[in-house]
Amino acid sequence: MNPALSQIGQQMSQLTGVRAIMKDIIETLRLNRGQDLINLSAGNPLILPEVEQLWRDCTHELMASPEFGQVVCRYGTSQGYEPLIAAVVDDFNRRYGLSLTERNVLVTPGSQAIYFFAANAFGGLSTNGELKKVVLPLSPEYTGYGGVSLSPDTVVAYRPRLEIFETDHTFKYRPDFQQLQIDKTTGCIIFSRPCNPTGNVLTDLEVRQIADLAVPYGVPVFIDAAYGPPYPSLNFTELAPIFGGNIVHCFSLSKAGLPGERVGIAIGDREILSALEAFQTNACIHASRYGQAIAALAIANGALAEVSVNVIRPFYQRKLTVLEETLRTAFPDDIPWFLHRGEGAIFAWLWLRDLPMTDWELYQHLKRAGVIVVPGSSFFPGLTEPWRHKQECLRISLTASDEEIALGMERLAATITQVYQESPSRSYSDLFA
C-alpha cells in the first residue's frame, strides 16, 4: 500500500544529513563482515564500565524502593518527573549560582525533541503567514537539526569565518557576524556548544552577542549542551554554561551513558518552556520515567557529575590525543590537513584544504583502505550556498579502541597523502609551499 503523504508527511519522510549515509555504511559493514575494516563512523557512545555501573547502582536503588511502581506503573506530568526536576534545580542553582525554580525546567524524550518542538512552535509559518526561520548561527552543525522543521527551507545556516593555525595544522570556526541575519524573520536560534561534529566551543562573548541580537525580536536561543558540563562534561577547554533571558540551556543524558533512555532537559524562561510542554502533551504526553528516575538519583547524589569529569571526559580526551598524535606523525609535512581545535565532543573534525576530490569520493577511497569515516558534507544543514569547504571535511568518531584509532589514522593519512600526490593539479603544494 502506498498512502498519500501530506506536505508535512513528505517533509518528515526525508532522512537528512548523516542518516542518509548510514545506509551505505551499514551495507558496507555487512558486506565486509569479518574483514579488517575499522569503523570510525559511529555516533553511538561506547559503554564505559564505570558509567554502566552507575546506572546499574541507581536502578538497584530504585528497585529497592516503593517508588519503582510510581515511576513505571503510573502516568506522570508532561513537565517531567518531579524528583528529577528538583535535582536539576538544586544542582544548577548550587553549581552556577542561579535562582531557578521548578518552573524553569522541562523534560522531553531526548533533547532532539526539544529542538523539534522549538523549531515548529517558534519557526515555520507565523500567524500572519510569514516564514519564520530556524537560524543556525554556525555551520557545520549537528546533522539532526536538518530534520526538525515540519516545513521546507525553514532551517538556515550561515557560513562561518575560518581561523587557521597553519603551522599547528589546526583551525577553528567562528560565527561571521557580518553575515548572520537575526531579525523579525527569525523564529528561533539553535546551536550546539560544544559543537557536534566539530568540537568547537563558541566563546562566552560570541554566545552573548548572538543572544543580544535576538532580544529585540523576542527570539528564543536554544543552546544544545549535549556535550557540555556539568554532565557529560565532554568539554576539553573551560566552558561556563550561560543562562537567563532568552537563552534556553538544553542538555541530554545520551553522552552520559543513557542514550537508550531518551532524556532531554531544557532550562529557561517559563513562557518559552510552556509552549514546548503543551506541544509535548499533545504529541506524546510525557517522557519515559525510568530514565528520569535513575537520573534524579545520580544527579542528586553527585555521582553523575563525578563520573562525567573523572571517567567520560578523560576517556574521550585521550582518544583525541591518540588521533591527533598519529596524524602528526603519519602525514608528510606538505599535506594541508587541519584538525578542528578539539574543544569537546566525541568526534574529530578534519579539514583537507583543496582536496582534489569530493569528501564522498574520499570516503569511498578510505573504505577501500579499510577505514570508515563520515563525509563532512552531511553536517551543513541549512547551508545551501555552494562552498567548496563543505566537500573538504571528514568526521572521525572517537568511539573505538586506541589501537583502532591509531591504525585507522595511519591508513587515513596514507590514503589522503596518496590522493593529494596523485592529483594532476597538485595545487595543494603551490598553495602550501
Next chain:
Amino acid sequence: MNPALSQIGQQMSQLTGVRAIMKDIIETLRLNRGQDLINLSAGNPLILPEVEQLWRDCTHELMASPEFGQVVCRYGTSQGYEPLIAAVVDDFNRRYGLSLTERNVLVTPGSQAIYFFAANAFGGLSTNGELKKVVLPLSPEYTGYGGVSLSPDTVVAYRPRLEIFETDHTFKYRPDFQQLQIDKTTGCIIFSRPCNPTGNVLTDLEVRQIADLAVPYGVPVFIDAAYGPPYPSLNFTELAPIFGGNIVHCFSLSKAGLPGERVGIAIGDREILSALEAFQTNACIHASRYGQAIAALAIANGALAEVSVNVIRPFYQRKLTVLEETLRTAFPDDIPWFLHRGEGAIFAWLWLRDLPMTDWELYQHLKRAGVIVVPGSSFFPGLTEPWRHKQECLRISLTASDEEIALGMERLAATITQVYQESPSRSYSDLFA
C-alpha cells in the same frame, strides 16, 4: 518573555478535551485536601501488585544480563528494540495465525505518538494544497485525538446512532454509515476499540465496513487497541483484533502497567509504518529502550498476556459490576439514566437523557456532593455540530476501591435524582412514562 508562536505553535499550545478540565479537578482536590471527596476522574491506572511484580521480575532479569548496558547505554534503531519486535511478531503470528515479519512492526514513545505522526503524515495540507481530514468514525472518542493535528479543523468526527435498551438502562453507540464521509478528502482514520471513554467495541462488521470504505482512496485506518487483547485485554466481551490491508493495529503497554514507560506499538503495512518511522527519527530518534526491553521479556515468556487476562481484566470488570449494581439500586425507577454497554476499558460512561442542566453544571453539583467525575463534553473531539447529547454524559473512572465506587455512585445517583426532580420542566418523566 513572551515569544511569538508560529501557526503550529498556537495550535499545539491548546490543551484540548479532558486536559483543559484537569486544572479545575487538581485545584478542587488541592483545596479540599483531607475532605471526604471521592475522585472518580482519573485516567491513571491503579498499581496492581501482581502487575508491578511482573515488571520488577523482568527488570531483575534484564539487570542480571549483559544486555542491560546494550539497552540503556546505547542508541537504538528508530524502528524499535529488535527483541521486542521479534517477540511481538512471534506472539501475534502464533495467536492470530498471521504472517507478520519484523518489517510490520514499529515502536513509538507511547501510542499517542503513533496518532500524532499519522495525523500529520497523512492528514493536514496535501501536496496539492487540499485539506485532508483525520476522520473519527465514532464520537465520543479518546480526548487526546483532539490534540494530534498540527493544523486546525483537521480532526472531524461523526455523530453516532444510539441503540437504546430502555428497560435495561443501557445503550450503545453505533457508527452512522449514512453520515460517515470517507473519500478523497480523508487523510487517515482513527478509532479506539474498545473505545476510551465509552467502553464501546465496534463489531467486526463495522470495522470491516470502515476499512473497506477507505481502501479505494488509499487511506490508512489506525485502530487504537490500547484496551484490547492480547495485552492489556481490557475487553469484557469477545473481541478479535483485525489486521491486514490498510488497517494498522496499534497498542500500548500503558494499561498493562507501564504507562510511565511510554511504549506504543503499531502493526501493519510497511509503507505506512515507514512514513511514521522517518517522522519519528526526525522528531525524537527512537522510543526509550528499558520499557521495550522488559516488555520483550514479558511478551516472549507469556507473562504479560497471562497477567492481563487473569489480573487486569477481572480487576476492572469487577469495578464495573460494583458501579452498575450500585446505580441500579440507587436510582429511582423513573430517572432516565443509561450506562453505555460495558464492553471494555477502565471507565463507565453514563448518559442522562434530557438532563435539565449541562454536564459542566452537573459536575459542579457532584463536586459539592463529594464525588468528582469528568463532564462528558470533553470527549467529542472533532464533533462541532450542536448536539444536546454532548452535554448529557459523564465519564466515571473505575480506578478506585470498590467502596469508593459504591459510595461515589450512591452520591451521584442521589444528586442526579434531585437534579431531575427539581427541574421545572420535569420533561424527563413525560418522556419516560
